[in-house]
Amino acid sequence: MSSPSDKAANLPALTLRNVTKRFEGAAGKVTALEDITLDVREGEFLAVVGPSGCGKSTLLSLLAGLEHTNEGQIRLGDQEVVAPGRDRLVMFQQDALFPWLNALENVMFGLRLKPDLTEAERLESARYYLNLVGLGDKEKARPHELSGGMRQRVALARSLAPNPRVLLMDEPFSALDALTREQLYGDIQEIFTKRKKTIVLVTHNIREAVCLGDRVVLFSPNPGRVQQVFDVNLPRPRRMNDPSLATLASEVTEALSAHLAK
Amino acid sequence: MASKLPRPVIPTLIAVLFLGGWEWFVRTGHVNEVLVPAPSHILQWFWEALLSGELLSATWVTMRRLIIGFAIGAALGVPLGALCARVRWIRDTLGVLALGLQTLPSVCWVPLALLWFGIREEAVLFVVVMGTVWAVVIAVQESVLNVEPLYLRAAQTMGSKGWHLWYRVIFPAALPGVLSGMKQGWAFAWRSLMAAEIFVVIVTGFGLGSLLNAGRELLRMDQVMGVMAVVMLVGLLANLIFFSPIERWLRRSRGLER
Numbered sequence: 208m209s210s211p212s213d214k215a216a217n218l219p220a221l222t223l224r225n226v227t228k229r230f231e232g233a234a235g236k237v238t239a240l241e242d243i244t245l246d247v248r249e250g251e252f253l254a255v256v257g258p259s260g261c262g263k264s265t266l267l268s269l270l271a272g273l274e275h276t277n278e279g280q281i282r283l284g285d286q287e288v289v290a291p292g293r294d295r296l297v298m299f300q301q302d303a304l305f306p307w308l309n310a311l312e313n314v315m316f317g318l319r320l321k322p323d324l325t326e327a328e329r330l331e332s333a334r335y336y337l338n339l340v341g342l343g344d345k346e347k348a349r350p351h352e353l354s355g356g357m358r359q360r361v362a363l364a365r366s367l368a369p370n371p372r373v374l375l376m377d378e379p380f381s382a383l384d385a386l387t388r389e390q391l392y393g394d395i396q397e398i399f400t401k402r403k404k405t406i407v408l409v410t411h412n413i414r415e416a417v418c419l420g421d422r423v424v425l426f427s428p429n430p431g432r433v434q435q436v437f438d439v440n441l442p443r444p445r446r447m448n449d450p451s452l453a454t455l456a457s458e459v460t461e462a463l464s465a466h467l468a469k
Numbered sequence: 470m471a472s473k474l475p476r477p478v479i480p481t482l483i484a485v486l487f488l489g490g491w492e493w494f495v496r497t498g499h500v501n502e503v504l505v506p507a508p509s510h511i512l513q514w515f516w517e518a519l520l521s522g523e524l525l526s527a528t529w530v531t532m533r534r535l536i537i538g539f540a541i542g543a544a545l546g547v548p549l550g551a552l553c554a555r556v557r558w559i560r561d562t563l564g565v566l567a568l569g570l571q572t573l574p575s576v577c578w579v580p581l582a583l584l585w586f587g588i589r590e591e592a593v594l595f596v597v598v599m600g601t602v603w604a605v606v607i608a609v610q611e612s613v614l615n616v617e618p619l620y621l622r623a624a625q626t627m628g629s630k631g632w633h634l635w636y637r638v639i640f641p642a643a644l645p646g647v648l649s650g651m652k653q654g655w656a657f658a659w660r661s662l663m664a665a666e667i668f669v670v671i672v673t674g675f676g677l678g679s680l681l682n683a684g685r686e687l688l689r690m691d692q693v694m695g696v697m698a699v700v701m702l703v704g705l706l707a708n709l710i711f712f713s714p715i716e717r718w719l720r721r722s723r724g725l726e727r
Contacts (some may be wrong), residue, residue: 266523273626291626292626292628292629295626296626297622297623297626300618303623305620306723316629321628349722349723351724352724353725369627414505
């Protein structure tokens with residue numbers, strides 16, 4: 208295991224070693240991911256970006272434990288990832304809120320599965336996270352009474368409330384309009400800076416990846432492979448129309464087009 | 470302008486015309502009164518049967534059978550349907566059987582029921598249960614299999630599994646489908662009960678179907694048509710005061726309908 212002299216910030220939270228995932232489809236075997244080796248550091252915001260078909264959503268399902276690798280290994284700390292677990296919560300592309308529960312009950316859902324908490328502590332925690340995402344006054348609202356952006360905020364509160372070690376985000380902004388998205392980028396960054404969560408974001412939006420990620424991992428398609436890793440050393444909070452952000456984003460775009468042109 | 474009139478005006482007018490015409494045709498002898506009794510006669514039968522207590526006691530006997538049979542059918546159908554959805558080989562056996570038996574009008578069970586249980590209450594209940602259970606099994610199976618996979622994935626990542634996943638996610642998500650299955654089961658139960666009551670005289674109770682059949686034997690078509698009207702009314706009321714409110718509340722609270 209890691210020696211005590213390692214800097215805590217550099218300890219990997221998630222480690223992927225030679226991960227390969229294949230699917231048996233109608234068109235025969237498809238290799239979604241091939242030989243992925245990657246570390247996600249503790250407290251890091253890692254953005255995985257790539258065109259559709261590069262296996263980035265598959266990667267997230269593997270990290271969540273909803274799918275299993277064909278080859279290679281995924282570890283969270285010193286534990287191998289084999290099944291879904293509360294230590295890795297997922298924010299999905301659609302909010303996946305339960306329509307039969309109100310906002311507060313939705314956030315309580317994950318908390319109620321933590322046996323070591325009292326009901327009062329759960330309620331307090333749920334209210335804290337609903338406030339954190341700016342929806343403290345909407346706790347009684349049913350999902351259909353909330354806008355798309357609000358629903359995705361409740362989903363964020365729901366994923367944060369059980370205090371997972373890693374937050375996995377599967378294109379959670381792609382179904383939102385530009386204004387709402389921009390607002391959520393701000394919120395997420397604020398929460399990330401405040402709570403120091405380890406976050407893995409999967410997206411096809413390069414600017415979004417550069418705006419949010421400490422590192423941006425560019426995936427190339429057919430089969431999905433790590434193409435290049437970019438460090439983003441811009442100060443937070445970052446804004447989408449920041450010129451230096453745009454410069455870096457176009458660098459990533461060029462790297463991708465160069466690969467696709469090959 | 471017709472559009473200025475309140476909506477119930479025209480239907481009421483047509484109903485009055487229809488019933489008045491019917492009454493007139495019978496009274497003037499255009500139609501044989503034995504074959505088609507006048508509305509006023511049906512109403513008169515209804516009133517007398519109501520006062521004598523005959524109608525209420527028959528309705529009560531029938532409703533009791535229906536409610537007990539339906540409850541047993543639903544109580545069996547929900548877990549069996551869930552099992553069909555959960556276990557492949559049960560779906561391929563019991564699920565397929567349910568699909569077949571659902572198409573079988575449950576009055577077909579009457580001869581066997583009489584043989585197995587005798588001319589007793591259990592025979593009627595059995596027929597009602599057979600009418601309910603398969604519709605419920607299929608509805609539960611289908612609605613469980615059609616639960617949005619995203620809900621399951623989200624719940625599983627939060628640590629939900631086994632009984633918790635069923636109780637907190639799958640069942641609530643499947644509830645609208647389960648409810649419409651129950652509604653269908655209710656409709657089937659109602660039909661099968663009527664058939665059973667008309668088909669055999671059950672000594673343990675004199676229900677609406679028996680009352681209708683007695684009317685046939687006495688050649689009293691006012692009684693036959695009066696009971697028919699009551700049977701319709703009971704079916705409508707069950708929907709109106711029981712199933713529809715639950716369904717609407719469910720759909721409204723989930724934003725499926727305003």
